[in-house]
Structures are given as structure tokens and as C-alpha cells.
Amino acid sequence: MDFSAISPVSLIVSLMIASTPILLAAIGELVVEKSGVLNLGVEGMMIFGAISGFIAAVTSGSPLIGFIGGAAGGALLSVLFIILTQYLMANQVASGLGLTMMGLGLSALLGYSYAGIKPPASAHLDIAGLSDLPVVGPILFSHDIMIYFSIALVAGVWYFLNRTKAGLILRAVGENHDAAHALGYKVIRVRLLAILFGGACAGLGGAYLSLIRVPQWTEGMTTGAGWIALAIVVFGSWKPWRVLIGAYLFGGVTILQLNLQAVGVNIGAAYLSMTPYIITIIVLVVMSADKKRASINAPAMLGRLFHASK
Amino acid sequence: MNLIKSLLAGAALAVGLAGAATAGEKTKVGFIYIGPTGDFGWTYQHDQGRKAIEAAFGDKVETKFVEGVPESADSERVMTQMALSGTDIIFATSFNYMDHVLNVAKKFPNVKFEHATGYKRADNVSTYSARFYEGRTVIGHIAGKMTKTNTIGYIASYPIPEVVRGINASYLAAKAVNPDVKMKIVWVYTWFDPGKEADAANALIEQGADVIMQHTDSPAAMTIAEEKGIMAFGQASNMSQFGPNAQMTAIIDNWGPYYVERVKAVMDGTWSSTDTWNGIGKGMVGIAPFSDKIPADVQASAGAIRDALAAGTMHSFTGPINKQDGSVWLKDGEVADDGTLAGMNFYVEGIEAELPK
Numbered sequence A: 001m002d003f004s005a006i007s008p009v010s011l012i013v014s015l016m017i018a019s020t021p022i023l024l025a026a027i028g029e030l031v032v033e034k035s036g037v038l039n040l041g042v043e044g045m046m047i048f049g050a051i052s053g054f055i056a057a058v059t060s061g062s063p064l065i066g067f068i069g070g071a072a073g074g075a076l077l078s079v080l081f082i083i084l085t086q087y088l089m090a091n092q093v094a095s096g097l098g099l100t101m102m103g104l105g106l107s108a109l110l111g112y113s114y115a116g117i118k119p120p121a122s123a124h125l126d127i128a129g130l131s132d133l134p135v136v137g138p139i140l141f142s143h144d145i146m147i148y149f150s151i152a153l154v155a156g157v158w159y160f161l162n163r164t165k166a167g168l169i170l171r172a173v174g175e176n177h178d179a180a181h182a183l184g185y186k187v188i189r190v191r192l193l194a195i196l197f198g199g200a201c202a203g204l205g206g207a208y209l210s211l212i213r214v215p216q217w218t219e220g221m222t223t224g225a226g227w228i229a230l231a232i233v234v235f236g237s238w239k240p241w242r243v244l245i246g247a248y249l250f251g252g253v254t255i256l257q258l259n260l261q262a263v264g265v266n267i268g269a270a271y272l273s274m275t276p277y278i279i280t281i282i283v284l285v286v287m288s289a290d291k292k293r294a295s296i297n298a299p300a301m302l303g304r305l306f307h308a309s310k
Numbered sequence B: 001m002n003l004i005k006s007l008l009a010g011a012a013l014a015v016g017l018a019g020a021a022t023a024g025e026k027t028k029v030g031f032i033y034i035g036p037t038g039d040f041g042w043t044y045q046h047d048q049g050r051k052a053i054e055a056a057f058g059d060k061v062e063t064k065f066v067e068g069v070p071e072s073a074d075s076e077r078v079m080t081q082m083a084l085s086g087t088d089i090i091f092a093t094s095f096n097y098m099d100h101v102l103n104v105a106k107k108f109p110n111v112k113f114e115h116a117t118g119y120k121r122a123d124n125v126s127t128y129s130a131r132f133y134e135g136r137t138v139i140g141h142i143a144g145k146m147t148k149t150n151t152i153g154y155i156a157s158y159p160i161p162e163v164v165r166g167i168n169a170s171y172l173a174a175k176a177v178n179p180d181v182k183m184k185i186v187w188v189y190t191w192f193d194p195g196k197e198a199d200a201a202n203a204l205i206e207q208g209a210d211v212i213m214q215h216t217d218s219p220a221a222m223t224i225a226e227e228k229g230i231m232a233f234g235q236a237s238n239m240s241q242f243g244p245n246a247q248m249t250a251i252i253d254n255w256g257p258y259y260v261e262r263v264k265a266v267m268d269g270t271w272s273s274t275d276t277w278n279g280i281g282k283g284m285v286g287i288a289p290f291s292d293k294i295p296a297d298v299q300a301s302a303g304a305i306r307d308a309l310a311a312g313t314m315h316s317f318t319g320p321i322n323k324q325d326g327s328v329w330l331k332d333g334e335v336a337d338d339g340t341l342a343g344m345n346f347y348v349e350g351i352e353a354e355l356p357k
Helices: A008-034 A042-060 A063-087 A092-114 A136-140 A145-163 A165-175 A177-182 A187-213 A225-235 A240-262 A269-289 A291-297 B002-023 B042-060 B073-084 B095-107 B132-146 B161-177 B194-206 B220-228 B256-268 B296-311 B338-342
Strands: B027-032 B061-066 B089-092 B112-116 B125-130 B151-156 B182-187 B211-214 B231-236 B247-253 B275-278 B285-287 B328-330
Touching: A008 A042, A008 A136, A008 A145, A008 A165, A008 A187, A008 A225, A008 A240, A008 B194, A042 A063, A042 A092, A042 A187, A042 A225, A063 A092, A063 A187, A145 A165, A145 A187, A145 A240, A165 A177, A165 A187, A177 A187, A187 A225, A187 B194, A225 A240, A225 A269, A240 A269, A240 B182, A240 B194, B027 B042, B027 B073, B027 B256, B042 B061, B042 B231, B042 B247, B042 B256, B061 B073, B073 B089, B073 B095, B089 B095, B089 B256, B095 B112, B095 B125, B125 B256, B132 B151, B132 B161, B132 B211, B132 B231, B132 B247, B132 B285, B132 B296, B151 B161, B151 B194, B161 B182, B161 B338, B182 B194, B194 B211, B194 B220, B211 B220, B220 B231
Parallel strands: B027 B061, B027 B089, B089 B112, B112 B125, B125 B275, B151 B182, B151 B211, B211 B231, B231 B247
Antiparallel strands: B247 B285
């Protein structure tokens, strides 16, 4: 085996591509959960975003419109979740699972005639001089625009939650909706916006998958990425930068094990294949071992229904 | 998620079949699929076979399918539902349904079962598979001739005999025409995950592969090959729409004729438990038209191999062939027997990686 055959630079580039769909979905779900709502429909919104983004991109010929379409698709599906959980007071876990199943089915139906079509290529950043630099160039200055957008989004979410009044209100709603309501904040409206944002992010993640990472539409192509995103939110203890680390770690281990196999490392492919999931489980166990810290980080109202009359 | 989906699908199916049971004496045919019918690979081709049954018998048959059925106890539930609702013959189209098929078959002796790519049979369980390795010999030959980096990348699913056989067959054919050829193998431990298949293709290209072969179900690797400007081979289905420049040819699974024949046997009451293993000759394995990117002489030699395999004058595994550890497997001129091929659990000499256990 020859470890030097693995180029760390290209490894980092591919891990960012592999991680971005999960990162986008996870950062959206983080905001949703911070507002006290547990939406298990991430997988459904992702796959729906993947097909609606794909259709938008193919029809318009523009990847940008494709991503807008993906975000719109994810948000559209989350409207259903809003109606069910915020107005009809349905159970959030059941509604979220329903959303996933519906998203998978609906996307298969919509995408039926779109299999085998090539989406328009997305522009890559290309700054004269910078993108050609050795090592730094490929890692920092030569990605597709969405990777920069996803990192900016993480920064934006961090700033919003920790440095703005609106972010404080959102967190207050998530920690104690009755108190927030008593103070005159519109609990349902805050959650509605958070869920829409989460849906848009999941849709964006799906569109990234169908427009850049694979570029094609195949039925059921998210294959559980939405569930990983949900785990990454807990993994990152509801903190935006930790979610970024979690997503890159998961993507990184996935990519690393494929590369290790390609150079012929004899650890046993089965074990290598398991590693991303094992590491996720280990971190989740370590995190939840400290009950006090876990309960401080988790939004207190997570998954609880709110009704103003109570 | 698949669990809930398939359970619901199973329930819906039961309702649908129960409603139709009174409609007349139709032969009811059920299929369980590992992936979605729109995967444009393995499952897609089985579904084409299902459509061939409908085309052949029209009103006399009723076909049903459940897609995305995991290779676990869930598959038993789906098959039990099908059997309970009066299905006459059930096709289970993935290797690891094997024991579950036998379990369900034991409970429903009057229902016929057909298990693809397996090797365990019973009075009401047949097995069938295609000699995909013949196709692998053809693409291995082309890959060996065409590679500039002398590195073939292989995306493998699970270390089962069928997959190992494919790796060995393509390696031997490539090695025969290019002594310097190397094969890099990545196991992804899934039949269908476009994201992971694409990542695996990228990792292999990163390691110098300029030809990609796959034993997974989606056209993701073909899309990546097209994007990176390298060569690839369609798997299970003609994937040229995903890689108009990249696809050199494709191994096509053609199940239709077999499915029609077996359903006919059920109708006539002549069905019996059999083991079918057909190749290019009987048309169960098809080779897609060669790309015009392949030079004429290579097209001719690959075509000759295809025809010789079809005619039975050539066998993919003809000695002398040593096992990876250097021990003799086949002596000069000796041809592999089907038993060894069916249970193949070793690499041939020259492959550097270690076979996962």
C-alpha cells in the first residue's frame, strides 16, 4: 500500500463536496430545533428539493434557478408540516415521518420523466492567480459557489442565533414557549418561519446532491442523508460551527475510507465502510453520557406542542 | 425508512390483490425489488422483464411489485403478504433475499418462488441468474486495450461470489491483452447509493483509474466518468444517456424472455423447480453496441470474444489460472465448473487487494 498516493488536497476537496448536502440540511434543522420543533421530515424535504431543483435547473438551463427551485421545493413541503403541527396540533414525530414518506413518493412521481437527463453545469470559483495557487488554491478558491454559500450560511446562522434580537426570540421560543408567549412573542409565527427555513435548507442540500455531487436524478438518491443530518444536529450539540465540523467529519471519514480502499489498505473494507457511522454513534454516546450538558444544549421545548389557550 | 415504506406498500398490495381476487382466473405474478424501478440499472431491468410478462399475456396476468425492499426480515413480510393475497409466482430479485425466500416458500407450498442469483432451491423455489461474467470478459478485454494509465477502477458492492466472479473475469480478460494492467477495487457495501457510488468513482479516478467498472445499481459512476472525461461501462442496463462519451459498451441484463417462459409454465401447470444460468448465448446477457471511441481493431477483437462466448467455443475461465495465493486453480486448457464459479470466494493471481471476508 502506498499512502502517499492519497493526495490530501484532493481529499479535502472531495470531502467538502460529499459533506455539503448533509451540512445544508443539518444547519436548517438546527434552526428548526432551536425554535423547539422536531421535524423528522428532513429526508423527504431533501429528496423533494433534489427533484424540484433538478427540474428547475433543466427547464431553465440555469443551475442558480435550480438551487432556488430546490429551496422552494423543500420549503413547500415543509408547509405541510407547518399546517399539521402548528395549526392542527398533530404529533411532530409522526408528521415528520409522514413528510419523509410523502417526499420520497412524490419525488419519484415527479422525477419519472427526468431520469437520464444531464443538468446544466454549475460555475466554479475561478479567481485569476488565487485559484491556481498550489494547495491553497484548490482547497480555498476553486469550489462551486454552493460550498461557499453553505459555509456562509453556517456563519449567518451563528450570527443570527447569538448576536441578533430575532435570534434571541427564536431561542426563547425554543426554551420556553409559554414564557415567550406571555411576553407577547408570536410563538407560532416564529416557528413557522424556522420550519420554512429548515425546509429550504434541506431542499438546497437535496438540490446540491442532484445538481453537483452526482449530477443526475435517480429515484431515492438521498439514501438516508436526511437522517444523518438529523444525527449531525445532535452531534453538534445545536451549535452551528460544531454542526459544520460534524458534517465534514462524517463526509471526511466516508471519503477517506474509499480512498484507503483504492490504494489497497488491508484493514478490511467492511470495517472501513462502517467507520463514518461508528464515529457518529461514539460521539453521540459520549455527548449524551454527560446528561447535564446534553440537557443544557438541547432546546427545552423540543418536540412539544404549543397552543396559546393552555 | 424503507421498512415503513415497504410495509405500507405490502399492505396496499394486499388490499389491491384481495380486491382483484374475485375478478377472474388471472395468473398473479409478484416481484420484490431491492431498489427503485427508476434506478436505470438492476431493478429497472427486472421491471422491464415484468413489463414483458404483461406484454406477452395481456389480460391473462396481473403483475404487482414492491420496490425498495430491504434484504432483511422485511422481505419475508412482503412476500408473505403477496402469498396470502393469492399470488401464483413470486420473483425475488436480489441475492440476500435467499434465506427469506426459503422461509416463506416453506409456509406456502402452492406458491412458486423464483430467486435471482441465489443457489438454494426447494420444491417450489427455483433459482436463476445470468452469466454476467461473460459480459465482464468482453468489457475487461476492451478496458485492457484502452487504458492509458494501466489502472482499472472497480466499484464493488458486497463480497459475494457473483461480484467476485465479475472482478476476476474482467481482470483476467484485461490482463490477457495488457500484462501491466492493475485493478483497484473499492467496496461500497450497498447496491444503491448514488452519492457513495459517485464518491467511489472519484476516489478511483484520483488513484489513476481511467476506466471505471461497477457492480452497483445506479448510473452515478457513469455520470462522474462522463464529467471527468474517462471511460466506463454500463452496468445491468444501457447507460449511454448518462455517459454518451464515457460509455464504451454496457452489460445488459435481459430477463424478459425467462420471465415470460416461467409464467407460461405456471399457466400450463408445468412449472418445476429448476436452476437456470444463461449467458450471452441464450440472450440473458446482452452487450450494448460498442462506442465509436473504441478503435476498429479492438471492436473486432471484442466482438469476436462476445461471439465466441455466445457460441460456447470460449469460456471466461479457461486455464492456466492460479488463485491469488499462487496455488493452481485451473490447469492449462481446463475450464471452470459451474459449482466453483457459483461459490467463487477467491481472487485470481495478479489482483493485489485482499478480498474482504
